[in-house]
Amino acid sequence: MPTGSEHAGAAGDLRDRLLRAQQDAIATGVVPLTLRPVVRESWERAIRGAIDPDRALPAIELDEDAFRQYRSSHALASVMPVIRRLLVDGADDAGLVVAVGDADGRLLWVEGDAHLRRRAEDMLFVAGADWSERRIGTSAPGTALQLDRAVQIRGAEHYNRIVHPWSCTAAPVHDPANGALLGVIDITGTDHAVAPHTMSLVQATVAAVEAELRIANLESTVHATLRRSRMAAVPGARPTRTPLTVLGEQRSRLGSHELSPRHAEILTLLAWNPRGISAERLAALLYERDASPVTLRAEITRLRRVLESAGEPPLESRPYRLARELDLDAARVARLVGQGSLRKAVEQYPGPVLPASTAPGIVELRDELASRVRESLLADASPELLLAWAERDEHRYDVELWRTCLELLPPRSPRRASVVAHLERIESALR
Numbered sequence: 001m002p003t004g005s006e007h008a009g010a011a012g013d014l015r016d017r018l019l020r021a022q023q024d025a026i027a028t029g030v031v032p033l034t035l036r037p038v039v040r041e042s043w044e045r046a047i048r049g050a051i052d053p054d055r056a057l058p059a060i061e062l063d064e065d066a067f068r069q070y071r072s073s074h075a076l077a078s079v080m081p082v083i084r085r086l087l088v089d090g091a092d093d094a095g096l097v098v099a100v101g102d103a104d105g106r107l108l109w110v111e112g113d114a115h116l117r118r119r120a121e122d123m124l125f126v127a128g129a130d131w132s133e134r135r136i137g138t139s140a141p142g143t144a145l146q147l148d149r150a151v152q153i154r155g156a157e158h159y160n161r162i163v164h165p166w167s168c169t170a171a172p173v174h175d176p177a178n179g180a181l182l183g184v185i186d187i188t189g190t191d192h193a194v195a196p197h198t199m200s201l202v203q204a205t206v207a208a209v210e211a212e213l214r215i216a217n218l219e220s221t222v223h224a225t226l227r228r229s230r231m232a233a234v235p236g237a238r239p240t241r242t243p244l245t246v247l248g249e250q251r252s253r254l255g256s257h258e259l260s261p262r263h264a265e266i267l268t269l270l271a272w273n274p275r276g277i278s279a280e281r282l283a284a285l286l287y288e289r290d291a292s293p294v295t296l297r298a299e300i301t302r303l304r305r306v307l308e309s310a311g312e313p314p315l316e317s318r319p320y321r322l323a324r325e326l327d328l329d330a331a332r333v334a335r336l337v338g339q340g341s342l343r344k345a346v347e348q349y350p351g352p353v354l355p356a357s358t359a360p361g362i363v364e365l366r367d368e369l370a371s372r373v374r375e376s377l378l379a380d381a382s383p384e385l386l387l388a389w390a391e392r393d394e395h396r397y398d399v400e401l402w403r404t405c406l407e408l409l410p411p412r413s414p415r416r417a418s419v420v421a422h423l424e425r426i427e428s429a430l431r
Helices: 004-028 037-048 064-073 075-094 114-123 140-147 196-233 261-272 279-286 293-309 329-339 342-347 360-380 383-390 399-408 416-430
Strands: 096-102 107-112 151-153 167-174 181-189 243-245
Touching (some): 004 037, 037 140, 064 075, 075 096, 075 181, 075 196, 096 114, 107 114, 114 181, 140 151, 167 196, 181 196, 261 279, 261 293, 360 383
Antiparallel strands (some): 096 107, 096 181, 151 167, 167 181
16 A cells, blocks of 8 residues: 555656646647546647646636626526535535536635635635636536536646646536536545545536426426416416517616616517527627627526516527517507508607617617608608607707608698798707
8 A cells, every 4th residue: 555655756746747748738739648538638628729827817707796696696506505515514524625617617606625715716716717628728617517527637637737736526517407508516625526436426416406406497387387377267368468668768667677777778689689689699789899798698697587576487598589579669669650650659659769778789779760760750741740750859950850841831830930940940050
């Protein structure tokens, strides 16, 4: 049986061999076949991604408030009691750290041995940090997510040299309803973190978590079925679409629920595009500058909670789309214009779409709807209706609109004088 010094010597020799292998791999682009396949393939991805093994550090992209909101609304938040009971409660005695991350590799919770957690902070192994493989190279949580299976990484098998003193075991967690990847559960520490029984413990915890999620999904399905049954039992009852109010200066609302500006923008775009919008396209429509996909996902997660509180089904993904159509006031105005019901369209159009929004997609939608109404009125409205439209604040300096009003008014109309006077004021102001 090897002594402690012999074991330490063997570990040092292995670390030295791995360091030399990494140096050769970076210099030549060829990773030695002597590495375990899971490690060799991960190193190859790291080299292709130009990750610097000496300088790469995890990123923390969300501020504290945004991160707390994102974490509390994540699907794994509801099963943290299970994870704590099975893993964290024994981690202090075992000298281990337990981490739970999302599907993108961001750590959401880091708990366990307090001394080890303080040491782990030196390499930013903290809640909120991105430990994906594309960011820092080989690690159990990042590589488990990359491969979508459980892995163990020992010491210098990590591509990033700052992680060489650590070993870890991790396994992915899936949504039992649709198989979607939800996140990862990881145990990090010394060599105890890659003991054979550690893999079994992590996998058993994943199985318990997924069972808990399955029960929660079943309960949710039962509640939804009961609600539909009660609706069907009422003679003549028909499900009504929830109104989404975004026109004019008033605060945007979904039914009786007041919406934040960003949630109003997202719902407006999805209601206007019922077939759905890809994540990349939706981000481009929402943000004036390039935004991280993580930022959008955080907003979508919070919006799902708003929809739940409003009694609406959750958003569908890939592409993002509404599970049930909303009664968008802007879309209703567009339909009335298309039907030629211009008076009703004007009556139901109190003002532009989300007038304070600068989101590119909302600006485009706002201009499109305003143009539709304006052009239809210019082509087919009565003088009275066109004049009522022209007198709104946003149209006070629309020269073409006022000149058309003057052309349409009867020669003896008492309103011609005020229209002429207004046109003179416009022309004076534009000089």
